[in-house]
Amino acid sequence: MELNNSKIKIKAKNLNVFYGKKQALFDINLDINQKEVTALIGPSGCGKSTFIRCINRMNDVIDICKVEGSVEIDGAEINEKNVDVVTLREKVGMVFQKPNPFPKSIYDNIAYGPIIHGAAENKDQMDNIVETSLKKAALWDEVKDRLNEPGTSLSGGQQQRLCIARALSVNPEVILMDEPCSALDPIATAKIEELIDDLKKSYTIVIVTHSMAQAVRVSQKTGFFHLGKIIEVDSTEKIFKNPANKMTQDYITGRFG
Amino acid sequence: MSGTGHTVKSYEEEMQSLNDNLVMMGSLTESQMADAMAAVIKVDKDSVDKIVKNDGKINELRSVIDNQITTVLVKRAPMAVDLRITISTMKISHDLERIGDLAKSVAKKVKPLPVDLPDELIGSLRRLGDLVQKQLKDALDAYLNKSKDKAIEIWKKDEQVDDLTNLAMNEVATYLQKDKKNLEMATHLLFVTKNIERAGDHITNIAESLYYLIEGEYLEGARPKGKPIES
Numbered sequence: 001m002e003l004n005n006s007k008i009k010i011k012a013k014n015l016n017v018f019y020g021k022k023q024a025l026f027d028i029n030l031d032i033n034q035k036e037v038t039a040l041i042g043p044s045g046c047g048k049s050t051f052i053r054c055i056n057r058m059n060d061v062i063d064i065c066k067v068e069g070s071v072e073i074d075g076a077e078i079n080e081k082n083v084d085v086v087t088l089r090e091k092v093g094m095v096f097q098k099p100n101p102f103p104k105s106i107y108d109n110i111a112y113g114p115i116i117h118g119a120a121e122n123k124d125q126m127d128n129i130v131e132t133s134l135k136k137a138a139l140w141d142e143v144k145d146r147l148n149e150p151g152t153s154l155s156g157g158q159q160q161r162l163c164i165a166r167a168l169s170v171n172p173e174v175i176l177m178d179e180p181c182s183a184l185d186p187i188a189t190a191k192i193e194e195l196i197d198d199l200k201k202s203y204t205i206v207i208v209t210h211s212m213a214q215a216v217r218v219s220q221k222t223g224f225f226h227l228g229k230i231i232e233v234d235s236t237e238k239i240f241k242n243p244a245n246k247m248t249q250d251y252i253t254g255r256f257g
Numbered sequence: 258m259s260g261t262g263h264t265v266k267s268y269e270e271e272m273q274s275l276n277d278n279l280v281m282m283g284s285l286t287e288s289q290m291a292d293a294m295a296a297v298i299k300v301d302k303d304s305v306d307k308i309v310k311n312d313g314k315i316n317e318l319r320s321v322i323d324n325q326i327t328t329v330l331v332k333r334a335p336m337a338v339d340l341r342i343t344i345s346t347m348k349i350s351h352d353l354e355r356i357g358d359l360a361k362s363v364a365k366k367v368k369p370l371p372v373d374l375p376d377e378l379i380g381s382l383r384r385l386g387d388l389v390q391k392q393l394k395d396a397l398d399a400y401l402n403k404s405k406d407k408a409i410e411i412w413k414k415d416e417q418v419d420d421l422t423n424l425a426m427n428e429v430a431t432y433l434q435k436d437k438k439n440l441e442m443a444t445h446l447l448f449v450t451k452n453i454e455r456a457g458d459h460i461t462n463i464a465e466s467l468y469y470l471i472e473g474e475y476l477e478g479a480r481p482k483g484k485p486i487e488s
Contacts, residue, residue, distance in 0.1 A: 213334055240336050242473025252336045254268065255261045 006033035009174065009204040010055060015069035017050050017059065024050045026228045028069070032221075037196060037205045039215035039236065042225035043256065048208045051225070052176045055206065056092035057085050073174070090117055093167030097179040099159030101151030101166075106143050109151040109162055110134065113170040129169055137165035138195050157188025164195065175199065177207040181214065193218050212252055216240050224248045268333055272342065275325050279346050279353075282318040283397040286353045286360070289315065290393055290456065293360040294386035296367045297449055300374050308364035315357035322350040338473075345470035349400070352459040352466070356393065359452045359459075366445045374442075378432050381425035382450055388418055389453050392460045396467070405471045412464040412476060418457035419483025425450045 010032035017025040025047045032038045040048040050059070057078060059065040071078050078088055090113075101109050110130040113119075120126040130147070134140040139161040143154070151162050160180060167175055177196075181189040196205060196218045209215050215222055216236060223233040224245070232245040243249045250256050263269040289311055296304045326347050329335060335343050392411055399407035426447060433443040461480060468476045 212336055216336075241340065243337055249337045250261060253339045254263050254265060254333075256264060 006036060008032070009034035009073065010206075011070075011072040011075075012051070012054070013070040013072070015051070015054060015067070015071060017047070017054065017068075018066045019062070020064040024228050025054075028230050030223055030230055030233060032204060032206055034204050035200055035202070036221060037200050037207060037219040039219035039222045040206065040208045040225060041210070041212065041215050041222060041251070042231075043251070044210075046225040047228040048223075048225045049178050050228075052094075052178060052206055052208055055174065055176055056089045056094060057083075058094065060085060086116075090170045091172055092174040092176060093170070093172035094176045095160070095163050095167055095178070095180045098183050099156055099163050101154070101159050101162050104151060105148045106134075106151050106154070106162060107147040109166050110169045113166060117170055119170065133165040133169040134162075136168050136199070137161045138191065138198070139165055155188070157184050157191055160184060160188070160192060161195065164192075164199075168199075172203065174204045174206070177205065179208055179210060182210065189214070212240065224251060226251070271325065271329055271333070272339065275322065275329065275342075275346055278318055278322050278325065279350055280397070280401065282315060282322070282350060282353050283393075283400065285311070285315050285318070286357050287390070287393055287397060289357050289360040290390055293363040294383075294390065294453075296364050297370075298379060298383055298386070300367060300370050300372045302368050302372075305364045305367050309361055312357050312361040315354055319350050319354040322346065338470075341470045341473060345466040348466040349463050352462045356456045356459045359456045362452050363449050366449050369441065369445055371442060375432070378428060378446060381421055381428050382446065382453075385418065385421040385425050385450065385453055388414075388421060389457045389460065392418065392457060396460050396463045399464070400467055403467075403471050405468060408464045408467040408471070409476070412461055412468070413481050415457055415461040416481035416483050418454060419481075421483075422450055422454040422457075423483060 008031045010030075012028050012030045012032075015025055015028040015030075016023065028047075028051060030051075040051065042048050053059045054067055054071055055073075055078075057067075059067055067079060069079075073091070077083075102112060104112070107130055110133050111120075111126055114126060114129050120129055131140060131144075134143060139158060142158060143149075143162075146153075151159065154162060160183075164175070164180075181192050184192065193214065196207070199205060207215075207218060219236045221233065222236045222239040224231045224239065224243075224247070226247060232239065232243060232248045234244070238244075239248060240252060243252065263272070289308060292304060292308050292311075295301065296308065326343055329339075329343055333339070392414060395407060396411050398404075399411065429443050429446045429450065433439050465476050468474075
């Protein structure tokens, strides 16, 4: 099975996360393969979003949040004090549940990151980054004649692809997606899923989803979280056809609680 | 298969109804097979029409199950064990329907048979019929108890069905060689034997579907085969 042959991009080891006194994650050990889609499933509050926020240190912005244990990307620990989180987040982009374009033009939404990171020396280079990013996010054809219009003028599905294009504009290696389709209609969802299929050729993707069907469709590996613990990780096919753990089976077949 | 029921009660009821219909279909098929075999052995021509008519009930149930499965697939998008139950039920119901058809075919062959069927012709055939009926009963019991071991046992026993089939066919061929006037009767009996053997193959399919339902994996290895017919 591909699981054994794939290169590990992200390695979480004995990861524990606390919000004040409340422990949100317990001893998480999880390997995420390079250029694959890993889906994280589990009931609300099970820790899957907390987990992906550990991969680009988004939990740093929460004062009461304490992270213990290790997260390595390409073998390098990201929780070391000397790691520059801006560089880390350039490498590990994130797309959220609700599309959240900046209140700026479509063009400026994409250009914002490259400007911060000094990625373009002139207007031509920036134009190129904007066009390439929008093409990678399968949005270019729909917006190329209206780049100066506000990002918020786009439909929900287009806004989400704009956010993906924005994440891609700084050449990340990993893209974290936290329920990226939960606010979208089935057609917009299909377009994002088609995009995920395409993006996995170049990027490592971790997606949190409440849709079992979506996890089956887009991912190669699935992890089931429950009450802050990882219950089972295996190939997506195994998890949804014949999971080893009864809790996983009960969850995915709708027998929970 | 799973200790707890679905959170959505109507889903639970749909799966239960699917199970009940399959069990009913199995029970009807078992009766049809028993009646067909009894009709052959006793050359009971009066029972044939009833057997032919009863086959319709099995076909109807298969239609009901097909519809239920389509509904479950579209409404519930079943996963894991539910997916395996749904897929296996569909396959098992189709095998049962085919066994029903074969029982009907066996019964239809009774009408042209002579009432004084010689004992030497039906010894192995009777044993073959008994074995296939036992296999069917065991398969249905194994389904009810979700017994993986029983499924494997049934699957392996098909070899005996094949061997008895060969024996029964040899008996008919030997009888035919004695007197070519027996050709018509022998042909009918060969068809009966072959149909019972094919029912056995469908029972082996059921054992395979059941194993997949329970284990989530396919039974590995080639199917056991009996010795080929010696010419």
